[in-house]
Amino acid sequence: MDRLKVTIGDLELKNPVTTASGTFGYGSEYADFIDLNRLGGIFVKGTTLEPREGNDYPRMAETASGMLNAVGLQNKGVDYFVTHIYPTIKHYDTHIIVNVSGSTVEDYVACAEKLIALEKIPAIELNISCPNVKEGGMAFGTSAVSAARVTKAVRKVYPKTLIVKLSPNVTDISEIAKAVEAEGADAVSLVNTFLGMAIDAESRKPLLSTITGGLSGPCIKPIALRMVWQVYHAVNIPVIGMGGISNWKDAIEFILAGATAVQIGTYNFIDPTVSVKVIEGIENYLDRHNLRSISEIIGKLET
């Protein structure tokens, strides 16, 4: 089994397959379908300092090979997570990583600080890329200066592994990646959703209450793959790749493009067992290609 091991900062993942924040709840939502202990890691739902009710319904619109969402970081806040949710999930034999979001730099810092003491939370993922909130979120991730500012502030207080989740809604994602690397991020994860919209031609109305929302699913895979490849060549820290992964082949493609680990997101909604199928598919790929370790193919795109 060791041949699937990968390292992200101080974290050793038993395999490179993790599940993306916002698509996997707190893991327990999927416990009926898969053995959660098989996963390399679980990135749990975006967590903020204060509770958030999220955006109004409708928050979802189906698209060709994907969907738009405008959930808006609905969550019960970090204190609730610490006292009520963490005790129910800490026994999982996998890494639980909390996705942290905020409206101000101080929010991110305060939220991160409350998670330090949790023994079974070895890392956080700074969400500077949520397109569905009015303040903060993606605003931090769309300029190198603000991305660096929030990373620096959190890095100062957070001693464990710090992953920064990047937005694809930028001109040059490599610049943002370099900026957060320079401020001490241990890894970057990309991509969050693409800003999109959907309209009902008959009623002439938007399909989302927020008009625009985040596009995810297989339709974004080619763009996500390109961005992972670009960022892999721009930084020296590990890249966690995601965007439309729906099978082992997609995951291998991201790894070849430079991802040390992958996150599976939207496809969990269609097939709640997809993550385990991807792990099995990767093992089979290693067998067929006579590879001793997954690390032999990270970034090994042959051009």
Add this chain to the structure above:
Amino acid sequence: MYLCRNHRCFLCILEHVFITTHIFAFEMKKMLDFIIRSNERLNSRNHLLKVSPSTGEKLPPMFPGQFVQIWVDDSPATFLRRPVSINFIDEKKNEMWLLVQIIGEGTKKICARKEGSLLNMIFPLGKSFSIPPDTKTKTLLIGGGVGTAPLLFLGKVLKEKEFSPEFLLGGHSGKDLLQLDNFEKYGTVYCTTEDGTKGEKGLVTHHSVLQKKKYDFIYTCGPQPMMMAVARYAHENGIHCEVSLENLMACGFGACLCCTEKTTKGNVCTCTEGPVFNIKELTWID
């Protein structure tokens, strides 16, 4: 008496075991292939699919108001699963009935499936309608259009538990009233149609039976304006009322947070906290 209906709530399990007043599901959710035993076209928009597990395994306990998520696997244009409520369970034949209305590309593809082909489903999902503790409780099940689907299953369960359910079913026209023969097996059926081709002319909330009789418990499923009118009627008359919502959803098991409904407890997922809600939990009536 009406507890949280949580799938694994200890109190609910206790109550079920000792008092049996209360329906809940303690069965695990599953993803399974079903084989289509028959696909009957009921009218131009609705098909009745009878399905059973392709593995031959026995159907787990399922309860009226719960639903399934059907994979439309040959169709990238319809990326997400389609939620469909459980219409009926035929225990003898180990069959689940699904009443599917053709609304868009996904449901069109499901209805085009031939007998013998497979449908992948995640089930059973959501919380069910609750059953009153006293069998003398006068229950009325009000459905509109394809919203009558879960009420057939509910009617069957109520009848089996020795209630005397009555049904009030509405549609645009007589041909929109589905499965009337099946409903009649479980209780008196009243109908309304907007064009007057069957039963009383008008909307369900205008049916004369609501003036003549007094009910204690109303269950309703159908178009949102109809359910809101029913909820208002129930509220004004102090009748316990449960509605089944059909908010747009992606996953169906509480992960995506897309199908939220505003409730007295804030935004909650319709798929896990519902789809059945007591109207007192909703913000429909001020």
